[in-house]
Amino acid sequence: MDRVFSDRYRLEEQLDETDGAVLFSALDQSFPRKVFITVYSKCDPSFVKLFQSRAQSLAGLSHHHIMSIYDMECIGDTCYLISEYRDCLTLREAIDSDLRFSLEEAMLMSMNIAQAIAHAHQMNVVHGHLTPDSIWLQGRDIKVAFLSPGCFDIWGDAREQDDLLALGKVLKDLFAATPPLYKLEVRSNINEVIDRLLGIREPAYRNAADVAYDLKMIISKDANPLYGGNSGHEEEDTRPYGVTSGEIQALLGTQKKNLIQQSFSKLRSIVMSYFALSMGMLLLGAAASLFMANPDPGTEKLKATIENVPVSVAKAESESSSTITITPTEPIGNLGKGVKATPDLVGLQKASAEQRLLSLGIRYIYYLEPSEYPTGTVFKQLQEPGSQIHPGERVVFYVSSGVQ
Structure with missing residues (x-):
């Protein structure tokens, strides 16, 4: 040659x-x-x-x-x-030489392999011969070779599902070269991904993009404190096989930074909103205090006018067909000031009872109900004569509407 x-x-x-x-x-x-x-x-x-x-x-x-x-x-x-x-080893050569990987290294490598396969599938390219021999390692960086010796004889028959099955076998070999008793919960999640790739567990994966996404989520939850998956207090020298949490954090730093920036922006918006609301309330309170301390003459005149507006008479039909009348047509300013003594109203005509209460400045309610008393006569009152009526209270009495 x-x-x-x-x-x-x-x-x-x-x-x-x-x-x-x-x-x-x-x-x-x-x-x-x-x-x-x-x-x-x-x-x-x-x-x-x-x-x-x-x-x-x-x-x-x-x-x-x-x-x-x-x-x-x-x-x-x-x-x-x-x-x-690539001046480096293949994954097969690394495993056969007893090179071991930390769990974090293996997770990143597996995600990168899945991302490479997913990209190829999106471009309608099937690998067809994915094995540890077609994956090249240089430090923690990996490269997938899509044309390698031994793969030419199956190009025409390869399917995407074949790549997923092969990916499961590659990941199984890869994680077999990691510490077996380290982060068991994370390893359990990884094993689930592998089993779904191999068809051992349902639902089986249908595309490599889902595999890459699931692996990324496992890495994020394990390495990024924002996901609550890692306490952040683990000492570096207790982490086997060399990869440090700082290196993992650096790989995920962009995502973490974006999350922090978004959270800070939302917090700042909330604080500014509360600040603006508080200032508005303070200014409103100050204006109200100033207004009360220095009332406008026109306002005082309006207030005096309102106090002398007669109160309307409200009537309602009860179940017994009684008519309820609340408060007379008397200026508000003349009623309800000070403690009053309840007068004796029984036997008086309604008009006389009303006049007597008005003269004392007492508000009242009366009911029209059938009785044996002559029509228009007060035949009962709720408060005992002489009892005290405080501001805001009303005397209640009953007026006969005649025998029915």
Whole structure:
């Protein structure tokens, strides 16, 4: 095989090989930069057509956690795929070398993988061969390779549901490399996600976007104090496998900052509203006090006029057909001042009883009811003669309407 092709790419080191495909590191001499080149040999015409279509679809994917496709070329029965270079381990290599991850690291990685698959599905691209070998790790950052040795034979038959099942298997392997007895409640939530991906638990996931969202919520509730999932008092040296709460907080810092800003804005609006209301009430109270202390002459005149307006007589029919009359047509200013003694009204004519009460400045209510007394005669009163009538109280008496 030529070590240089297209007068641009120089093959350097063989990294992996499967039936019909070899992965090389190479140098792109045009920029220069290092790249991955996957070489597919002895390709029949149908594969070449499928390869070109697949490469064009993958070149349209633009996502931080998906390895970029730079170029592709087919020369005779050999096809070349040029992609982003990563000087790191695959997830399979990391697990096989007994590298262990903190639970927080694994949660972030799993969310990123799910986000990458969700983005591809939104672009109508199915991975078809998602395994730990197609996931590259560089620190805590991951990249999903969508074209890798060994996947070309199943491109045409792959479905989105196959990717979800494969994602469940990847996450199961990933979380098997985390501390088993750390944050059991969080691990229980993760296990539920994995079981739903594998079809062990209902409801099964139907799309990768839901998986990514659920994983994001688990991370948020665990790492962000605004969600109440973490007390925030855990010491850094008690957290196994190196990742710190500060690093997790930094990853979620933007969301936390936005929530705090929104809460502060709402609180400020409430405080300003209460302040404006309080100031308005204070100003209104001050104005009222000033008005009472310095009444307008016109207001005093109006008040005097109101006090001398006669009170209307109100009548209502009771169940016994009695007529109730409340308060005489007497100026308010002359009634109800001071404590009065109730006069004896029984035997008086209604007009005489009213006149006597008015002369004493006493308000009253009388009822017209049938009795053996002559019509218009007071035959009963509620208060005993001589009892005290205080301001605001009324004497109640009953006037005969005759025998019925």
